Amino acid sequence: MKETINQSKLLTPKTLFLSLIILSFFFLIFLSQQSRKSMQKPISGNPTPTSNLDLKIRPGYNSYDTYIHHQLKKTTNPKLRKIWTTRDWDRKIQVFQQFFNNLKQENLLSNSSKALCVGARVGQEVEALKRVGVNDSIGLDLVPYPPNVIKGDFHHQPFNDTTFDFEFSNVFDHALYPDRFVGEIERTLKPGGICVLHVAVSRRSDKYSANDLYSIEPLKKLFNGSEMVRSRKVDGFGLDTEVVFRKKEI
Template sequence: MKPILFKPLFISLIFSFSLLAFLTLQTSRRRLKPPAAAVSAGGDADLRIRSGYSSYDAYLHHQLNKTLNPKLRTIWKTRDWDRKVRVFSLFFTSLKERNLLSNNSKSLCIGARVGQEVAALKRVGVSDSIGIDLVPYPPLVIQGDFHSQPFDDENFEFEFSNVFDHALYPEKFVSEIERTLKPGGICVLHVSVSKRTDKYSANDLFSLEPLIKLFEKSEMIEERRIDGFGLDREVVFRKMVHSKNGRL
């Protein structure tokens, strides 16, 4: 009986490792060197990169260990689904009431996993919405690395993310948002300030100042405290039509 019982588990493990290898190959074609251990991003002590990554592949493997975890994915798609869609719907409704989001906003959710954020946008009437994550979840989420978004320049009016802390290269994370966001477009980030996040985070943020500095083509227009699944700040940026030096 044992071989019969273990066969499904064995097949599942083979499939998971095969998918892991395939995704790593696809997302790491353009090699990035890992930052030096414990070196702050941009020389700012209030944004610290966590140590322990020997290569970009090692970082991707670490992130995929969470994203591909079958128990977590089952929870995200079942027990957590309604709760998270409901809470995100409230966040997005608030943005609409503040004229920061509209039904006509072409929208992107960055690090969307199984797409609760995308489902919430569609629920509140923002139908042209998509998510990206290392692992796709059709039709709500396509495969993509937030350090190198798979989209053309100036493609979206609205971008949202609550995974800034997972960025190994925060400057690339932000520059890709600004590249794909249209002038006048809105970016909303949910972040944790001065509180260590989970073991899959790649950086720690101790004030909003280094985050604001990273947005070279945008201005921060709002900031407020929230209770967002362990994250405590909502920060809103608008991409400028003209940059701070007069050019965009």
């Protein structure tokens, strides 16, 4: 009996050590899952520095679900969708074609580019890209519009790293989390890839906007993995400034 007790005492440290390893393993799995969930669905907080007076998040969003619900009011509005797909369809495509042709002339976009339009609604900009020869183009929005727009949240793009050569968006003002919006663009762009944003600087955006931008300086800080190529004034459906960034080479 005494011998048996002594053997049990000798095994106790080893047993404790193995238990600690197993507990640590499950704890790491738990942390990984929590981190993944937080990236997929931000719930609260404001990642944008509050000291930045040139970029302000609008109040009133008590949760991420509240924000999504508010955005869907516009995206799913049947009257607006009818306008976007009928009266506005050709007019917007023609304007986007002019923008994209200018970018091609500057060698910032080519027919071989794999392109993404972020927040594309019914996909006029995607159709414009295809009409200027950039056939490998797709749009992303909360509500899909096949074949040009697939469903997805621009705060967590459903694409692998370094997927695209070119990304365009005119919905930066709709981002509740501007740093995640930009972070996802930089994540999915290839090194050397181009991002073009149309933003409102000189005028206030619509009631569905989640932030207000008062200069392009916050964009320069947010695109910390890219270099600004240029900015210029445009007339883009209520948006007045075009800003172009190139993702830094590795």
